[in-house]
Amino acid sequence: xxxxxxxxEITQLLSRYPIKRNALLPILHVVQKxxxxxxxxxxxxxxxxxxxxxxxxxxxxxxxYTMYKLEKPGKFHLQVCTCVPCCLLGGEELLxxxxxxxxxxxxxxxxxxxxxxEEVECIxxxxxxxxxxxxxxxxxQMNPEKLDRLLDKLRxxxxxxx
Amino acid sequence: MxxxxxxxxxxxxxxxxxxxxxxxxxxxxxxxxxxxxxxQPGEIVQLTxxxxxxxRGGAGFPTGLKWSFMAKGTGKPTxxxxxxxxxxxxxxxxxxxMLHDPHQFLEGMMISCLAIGCxxxxxxxxxxxxxxxxxxxxxxxxxxxxxxxxxxxxxxxPKLDLTVHPxxxxxxxxxxxxxxxxxxxxxxxxxxxxxxxxVSGFNACPTTVNNVETLACLPFIVNEGAEVFKSFGPxxxxxxxxxxxxxxxxKPGVYEVRLDANLKDIIYDLGGxxxxxxxxxxxxxxxxxxxxxxxxEIDVTYSFDALAKAGTMMGSAAIMVFDExxxxxxxxxxxxxxxxxxxxxxxxxxxxxxxxxxxxIRDFLDGxxxxxxxxxxxxxxxxxxxxxxxxxxxxxxxxxxxFTTKFADEFREVQALAA
Numbered sequence: 345x346x347x348x349x350x351x352x353e354i355t356q357l358l359s360r361y362p363i364k365r366n367a368l369l370p371i372l373h374v375v376q377k378x379x380x381x382x383x384x385x386x387x388x389x390x391x392x393x394x395x396x397x398x399x400x401x402x403x404x405x406x407x408x409y410t411m412y413k414l415e416k417p418g419k420f421h422l423q424v425c426t427c428v429p430c431c432l433l434g435g436e437e438l439l440x441x442x443x444x445x446x447x448x449x450x451x452x453x454x455x456x457x458x459x460x461x462e463e464v465e466c467i468x469x470x471x472x473x474x475x476x477x478x479x480x481x482x483x484x485q486m487n488p489e490k491l492d493r494l495l496d497k498l499r500x501x502x503x504x505x506x
Numbered sequence: 507m508x509x510x511x512x513x514x515x516x517x518x519x520x521x522x523x524x525x526x527x528x529x530x531x532x533x534x535x536x537x538x539x540x541x542x543x544x545x546q547p548g549e550i551v552q553l554t555x556x557x558x559x560x561x562r563g564g565a566g567f568p569t570g571l572k573w574s575f576m577a578k579g580t581g582k583p584t585x586x587x588x589x590x591x592x593x594x595x596x597x598x599x600x601x602x603x604m605l606h607d608p609h610q611f612l613e614g615m616m617i618s619c620l621a622i623g624c625x626x627x628x629x630x631x632x633x634x635x636x637x638x639x640x641x642x643x644x645x646x647x648x649x650x651x652x653x654x655x656x657x658x659x660x661x662x663x664p665k666l667d668l669t670v671h672p673x674x675x676x677x678x679x680x681x682x683x684x685x686x687x688x689x690x691x692x693x694x695x696x697x698x699x700x701x702x703x704x705v706s707g708f709n710a711c712p713t714t715v716n717n718v719e720t721l722a723c724l725p726f727i728v729n730e731g732a733e734v735f736k737s738f739g740p741x742x743x744x745x746x747x748x749x750x751x752x753x754x755x756x757k758p759g760v761y762e763v764r765l766d767a768n769l770k771d772i773i774y775d776l777g778g779x780x781x782x783x784x785x786x787x788x789x790x791x792x793x794x795x796x797x798x799x800x801x802x803e804i805d806v807t808y809s810f811d812a813l814a815k816a817g818t819m820m821g822s823a824a825i826m827v828f829d830e831x832x833x834x835x836x837x838x839x840x841x842x843x844x845x846x847x848x849x850x851x852x853x854x855x856x857x858x859x860x861x862x863x864x865x866x867i868r869d870f871l872d873g874x875x876x877x878x879x880x881x882x883x884x885x886x887x888x889x890x891x892x893x894x895x896x897x898x899x900x901x902x903x904x905x906x907x908x909f910t911t912k913f914a915d916e917f918r919e920v921q922a923l924a925a
Contacts, residue, residue, distance in 0.1 A: 360669040362583075362709055368691030369674050373633070395691060408693040408850075409674035411633045423634075428595045428794055429752035429826055431840050465677070465844050466595040466794075467634045470752040470824065471759045480636035 346390060350378045354394060368395045368405060372412055381421060382413040410464070418453045418460035420498045423477040427466035434487070435474040439463055441488045445495060458502040459495075508763070508771035511738060513746045514722050515762045518606045527648040530609035536654070538728035542617040543663045550621035554724070556732035558744030563589055563680070563717030564793065564822045566810045575704035576622050577712040585713040586624040587689060588615055588721060590631040590638070591673055591680035594793035595844055596824030599748035600718035602760045604631070604638035608645035612668065614724035616659065619666055622714055626667040630689050633674040642670045677848035681896045682715040684850065695852050696896035719748055739765035743809040747820075751777050753827040754784065765809040769799075772808055773827055784829040788912075792821030794841050795901030797908035818908070834913035835920050838905065839867040845902035856899035859890040863906055875921040884910040
């Protein structure tokens with residue numbers, strides 16, 4: 345069951361579109377965010393009912409877009425860009441550095457679920473490369489030292505929340 | 507010494523600028539919208555045609571002309587959908603407008619809604635851009651609270667609603683018909699045209715899709731007139747342009763220039779040249795899908811027409827600069843890997859071609875290249891051009907053909923080194 349707050353947000357979203365299916369992408373974002381950053385088969389079924397589409401349709405949609413997850417990400421999900429401009433300015437080295445520091449590989453979770461790492465294509469921060477997204481925030485013109493400081497900060501935050 | 511020409515960035519470049527509704531109003535905000543409310547929709551379309559404004563999303567199609575294609579008398583609602591998907595590698599200009607001066611863009615969007623008779627406009631922002639989505643949502647809320655948006659535009663006009671719609675991570679949704687499928691709640695697959703969106707777009711209703719920067723030009727055009735806008739830049743290339751400068755330059759950033767600036771001056775004057783005293787090797791002048799220019803080819807006017815004449819394109823005005831130490835084979839691999847990841851899989855030449863091209867370049871990087879593979883790579887690129895529903899095939903084919911022609915020796919060198 346979706347929490348009342350989530351349901352309220354969904355009702356609001358539905359009111360903005362001529363047909364319910366149109367609100368599918370934003371609703372999936374809201375539901376995913378409320379469920380620690382990932383979607384479950386039960387949630388997909390519920391969203392399918394809300395948007396009046398089949399569950400297969402919803403599965404087709406979430407498999408098309410990279411931002412919907414079926415596995416629980418870390419508390420801090422790091423997206424490291426290695427597309428053209430980031431790559432020119434050390435994006436690949438930055439990703440390697442993150443993997444070393446967290447002793448993990450892109451696509452995996454580390455530190456007991458505090459971090460997860462993903463290698464991503466262009467995130468639109470090209471003039472401020474190399475860039476990393478943590479959850480919803482951009483961190484730009486990164487280098488290994490800045491990244492270490494960021495990881496330390498997040499780790500402390502993660503422990504405080506735990 | 508090339509300097510910026512400030513039209514869209516005149517507020518953003520002012521360090522004291524307050525981007526809230528109050529701040530925007532102080533700079534004369536919404537005078538253009540008030541003016542537009544006194545005009546007939548046809549007059550706004552004509553003014554935009556006269557201004558010579560061309561779409562800033564990549565194709566450079568005349569905006570006023572695009573609006574005039576909207577089907578009339580269908581009895582269906584008409585829609586304006588703003589393309590804020592900004593996902594062409596190298597491009598990060600629209601986010602500056604959304605983050606730092608959202609009301610200028612929103613005013614332009616409202617004027618455009620009046621021009622095409624739209625009563626509910628949607629802004630499709632790429633999903634990763636949460637900061638831009640938050641900035642726009644806050645600005646739209648201010649407009650509702652102030653009574654500018656809602657039942658009566660500015661308290662006296664027609665009903666107008668605006669909704670910010672997040673995407674979910676798919677480059678192809680920047681293609682306008684894929685974007686429409688996506689906002690309808692489907693996988694983002696480009697549609698076969700015709701019918702064009704102006705006849706059958708969002709939910710099969712007449713729809714225009716315009717880029718953020720394009721719409722942001724409207725307040726200036728309505729306030730200052732078509733002739734003033736046209737005076738920035740040469741014939742057929744009206745208005746200033748936001749360029750995203752990235753890669754090996756001392757001062758990367760988003761700059762606003764007239765379309766008669768020279769590419770060389772953009773790199774050396776605005777960009778401050780190449781870092782660490784390195785030499786320039788090449789420039790990708792208009793997003794990852796544009797054909798690469800070598801260092802010897804950059805003395806060219808940065809405009810739609812001049813770049814087309816030079817065998818490349820301005821695209822989304824994303825200039826990616828790379829120095830002499832850059833491995834051109836690896837760079838092409840990065841570009842092709844992107845397109846192979848982002849192909850929607852609908853058309854065979856693109857789905858298979860992007861994948862095979864990537865594998866062949868990988869062979870070169872692994873030391874397994876040869877002359878036959880170089881020719882094959884070039885041919886695979888060619889087979890993707892003009893053979894697919896949308897331009898993603900072309901977007902991957904063009905850089906392949908340009909790199910394998912202009913940097914063919916590097917492919918051979920990689921191979922010789924391995925031997």
